[in-house]
Amino acid sequence: MIRINQELLTFFSKLSGSSAGSSVMEKRFATGNNIINQGKHVTSVFIIKNGIVKCIVNEENGRDFIQEFFSQDEILGELEIFNNTISFCNVEAITEVEAYHINKKDFYALLENHRELNILLLRALANKVRDTAIRASQQQSHPIAYNLQKLLVFSADQARLFSKQDLANYLGITLRSLNRAISELNGVPKES
Amino acid sequence: MIRINQELLTFFSKLSGSSAGSSVMEKRFATGNNIINQGKHVTSVFIIKNGIVKCIVNEENGRDFIQEFFSQDEILGELEIFNNTISFCNVEAITEVEAYHINKKDFYALLENHRELNILLLRALANKVRDTAIRASQQQSHPIAYNLQKLLVFSADQARLFSKQDLANYLGITLRSLNRAISELNGVPKES
DNA sequence: CGCGTAATTGAAAAGTATCAACACTGGTGG
């Protein structure tokens, strides 16, 4: 459930320490703060050094859908930079977050001067497509109980970090349905 | 609903005509044939010259979910090539399809020798992530009627190409539900 | 014509949302 991408962080942390690293800045976000805002332009990419964020889409009918939780090593904002579009989701810090950030112009310069970054990003993006597509398919094709079990396995370690509402928004269901599904998992035999 | 990517096709058709184009082959698929098979390795990328394909995930519970319909100019198989993974879906020709294809080794050589291809692919992938994520969010957050209307607008032109089952699989619902939703759209006031 | 596939429809069962009430927690100010 939480995405991790070791290669990218290694690249940027090396870069940050080198003479060419002047374009790599660091920034810190407190719990609950937004790193990227839905509907706004994005002026730099972020790479998470540590912490956990949620990528959350606010639909115009008032519902929130959590695209994904991102953690250490993941890149944010690259979609908007590459296609010059506004962001389609909010990215909010669930824990305190430390991140590198690089503005658009410097980021393109890095792509020019570091060939290996191109392939790292191609791989990262290919992974994002794959994961997003697989999750969409599974959530559409399976009942709540199945998706919930998968989610609980992945989130077991950090269970305290995620509110029930977050879990419901991730599964695309209401809080009430989440609670019922959980109690049914715990042996209550689903009265008919 | 149908994805199109003009830049990529222009790049490969130019390349195909040039002296460096020996690595770009062409292939033709009849309606109903599979271009990529779920669970199998992918040995080359495809760029659609013309025709329409559906990218369909076969879940282990027997349900099929259509990820997307791809048309002219879209690239296929790049996810699997970049991350060296087996394919997570079948890609099936809905109409007759003509496509360029380039094997993995040659594809990487092109990436080395044509810097501009890197950025074209980064943009293409960023777009795929975005579209996939937005669709997942919308389908999870809205009732069938809403999603159906959006779908019908996009597919109106080629309505005859898509079976009802395809439309249902795209929406992640059963054929029965699709039929009810359609008749309710056409004025039948949803008997209670 | 006859067969197989696609499309349609009804009725019952299963799943999910909505609404509303209530419990638990931590912090704030009187």
Added chain:
DNA sequence: CCACCAGTGTTGATACTTTTCAATTACGCG
């Protein structure tokens, strides 16, 4: 110390939506 409040979590009852199952019709094609 306690009353109060806001946020989070829990639970029940009911209404609504979607699936499942089954039966029937429509259509293309050898």
